[in-house]
Amino acid sequence: MSRAVAGPEIERLIQLLARVPGLGPRSARRAALQLIKKREQLMSPLAGAMQEVLGKISTCRVCGNLDVRDPCSVCTDATRDPTLLIVVADVADLWALERAGALNARYHVLGGTLSPLDGIGPDDLNIPALIARAQDEAVGEVLLALGATVDGQTTAHYITELLRESGVKVTRLAHGVPVGGELDYLDEGTLSAAIRSRTSL
Template sequence: MAERVAGPEIEKLIQLLARLPGLGPRSARRAALHLIRKREELLAPLSDAMRVARERIVTCTACGNIDTADPCTICRDPRRDPSVVVVVETVADLWALERAGVVRGHYHVLGGTLSPLDGIGPDDLNLSGFAERIVAESVKEVILAVNATVDGQTTAHYVTDLVSHLDLLVTRLAHGVPVGGELDYLDEGTLAAALRARTAF
């Protein structure tokens, strides 16, 4: 068994950092050492920012986004079109669409996807009251911006069924060749989806 080379406080910091996505034990050790070396310029401000985040960040009860206000900044923005709701799996997906600057409607964050193998059912997602929200806000189009995975598509079908009795348009993101993509590097599923979704040139 390897000997402990740091005190319990540093070990605890490393263990917590190792829980973050994309950080394994080695990366966590490097990050911890860097933070400790730059205590005043990094560790102290990071600690303060995390405390503020813990105290002030809330989940928007309307859409599921995270913000320091409820409803969130996006839901309160009068320039947005409330008749369009984009359904996404996670807040990270919402942020990606916002960075692209292509959505002028509202969002609905599911908090994951249906996954029977992992025991994740409809009650585990942010779906309670979804159909009622669509009616209350006079939504005309629901855009399904979920991942092109088996679980993502299962979730898309479930969401479609929830609003199938309503008079609205349900669309999904196109799947296929990415901008700047080369055919030789794409998998067969992506190529097949691109061919099925071809448009006039």
């Protein structure tokens, strides 16, 4: 905006909203105006919810998840199967797997993947705690739910080697055709993997 049509407090609100993923400079302006208009019904509760989360959030000391309690809601959920431990790179992956709702297990968040190019080594990830959990607890299977990328596969390979002597079963996610996906648009690597892992009908 060339001139100030609103005080610096509002401009600052717009600038901060523009940094929220999903909002850009233009939609931040629209969002700010709607927040101001609906200040009682929306902005005030939202600011309050942020303050509450800010005051309570922490990294779970057991699994590395982010939550308002420590140990987190997942680790303290007694209904979850204690024999299956799902290893993910990021909290976002944990949330995505929970949305799928296919498993009622516990998780371990690495906080990234091994990436020599970015200078991320084993000491930068939450790996020692994973090895300890896989050996100490009632864990029978460790599912490495890591991305099908070079870094993800390098990390999976590294963890598999570390767990080889523990006797725990180590698995990975299947490769294949995405549900709803057209074969025509799939890359050769995925198609080859889907053919190799074909199942009987």
